[in-house]
Amino acid sequence: MKVLVFTNFGMGLFNFRKELLEKLISEENDVYVSLPYDEYVPKLKRLGCKYIESKVDRRGTNPINDMKLLIQYIKVIKNVKPDVVLTYTIKPNIYGGIACRITKVPYLTNITGLGTAIENRGLIQKITLSLYSLGLKNSTCVFFQNEFNRSFFADNNIVKGKTKLIPGSGVNLEHHKCEDYPSDDKTIRFVFIGRIMKAKGIEELFQAAKKVKEIYSNVEFDLVGASEEDYTKQLSELEGWGIIKYHGQQSDVHSFIKNSHGIILPSYHEGTANVLLESASTGRPILASRVPGCIETFEDDITGLGFKVRSVPSLVEAIIKFIKLPYHQKKQMGIEGRKKMEEEYDRKLVIDAYLQEIQTLVNEEN
Known part of the structure; x- marks a missing residue:
């Protein structure tokens, strides 16, 4: 069969869904991926995917550009003639879903998080929710990564058909093996690993790192990730003062997780935070904001520590509490986190969920 995937960037597709693509290809399906060209496209091609460029303005709000994307998706579907379409991230979910409705092609949707457009109330939220209603209306199954997001969509009458809760994107337990x-x-x-942007709690982390370094000079803060908003000045100043060390975007973050004593993620919202899954799988304790998409990934005082979102004092308190823990307790937190990943977040669970829904579609068509 032909499987077509719509998404907005290659990194997420390759890093978190590579195993699903490989499984589909290994079963002699033709897999097409449509996304803006980036450095991950050659890697996707090497997996055996057929690439079709689509121009997704991830953060833009220009309706003309979005209509162009919809038209582009319709053309791609008509050219490929897929048996099923998989969509990820907001704009591909919305406009890919609408394109599938227009062309009468079955599609599966993955809600990877609410996103800033929905989290921030106002006109943009209302428009986004209305568009989501159109995009998800005929979805064969909508996958959600946490119960809060699923309830939000149900309560707002955005999704009325079949839904399924999956453990985020899961984690590859072999790649992110448990390290000493x-x-x-x-x-x-x-270590902080993520996009350098306000919604990831980067401003709270900057302030907290300053305060902690005033008390503990032996603490180091590594930051890894592309800067999606203009924090160039702050990053340069903090690095110059010895508060942080900024490593930019990295193709493989495992070594940074391995060398850390704990990971920090002060994010405002998540679907399910992949970096927390990868860190726990590697055997590292988690320090994360108590928000949906993060709280499910750790057990407070057992595999990590939680703190209040958007609160510098709460973040500082959690960091200092962790610093004061005995070495053996920090180590044990990592061990317990790995067990949780093995039991609840194996990526094979996500692959099986997709294969089951795709098989259901095949059976219905036959």
Whole structure:
């Protein structure tokens, strides 16, 4: 059969859905991926995917550009003639879904998070929810990564058909294998991995790192990720003062997780935070904001520590609490986190959920 995937960037598709694509290809399906060209497209091609460029303005609100995207998706569907379409992220979910409705092609939708447009109330939220209603109306199954998001869509009458809760994108337990915990030396290293943007809590992290460094000079803060908003000045100043070390975007974050004592994610909202799954799978404790998409990934005081979202004092308190924990307790948190990933977040669970829905479609067509 022909499977077509709509998404907005290659990194997420390759890093978090590669195993699903490989499985589909191994079963002799033709897999087409449509997204803006980036450095991950050659990697997707090497997997065996057929690439079709689509221009997705991820953060733009220009309706003309969005209508162009819809027309483009309709053309792609008519050219490929897929048996099923998989969509990820907001604009592909909306306009890919509408395109599938127009062309009468079955599609499966994955809600990877509410996104800032929905989190921030106002006109943009109302428009986005209305568009989502159109995009999801005929979806064969809508996958949600946490119960809060599913309830939100149901309560707002955005989705009325079949839904299924999956453990985020899952985690590849073999790639993110459990690593020995760093030695009990004087330095304690925290790492933040994510897009450098306000919604990830980067401003709270900047302030918290300053306060912690005033008390504990032996603590290091590594930041990894592309800067999607203009924090160039702050990053440069903080690095110059020895508060943080900024590594930019990295193709493989495992080594940064491995070398850390704990991961910090002060995000405002998530679908399910992949970086927390990867960190716990590697055997590293989690320090994360208590928001849907994060709270499900750790057990407070067992595999990590939670803190109040958008609160610098709460974040500082959690960091200092972790610093003061005995070495063996930090290490045990990582061990318990790995167990949780093995039991609840194996990526194979996500692959099986997709294959089951695709098989259901095949059976219905036959």
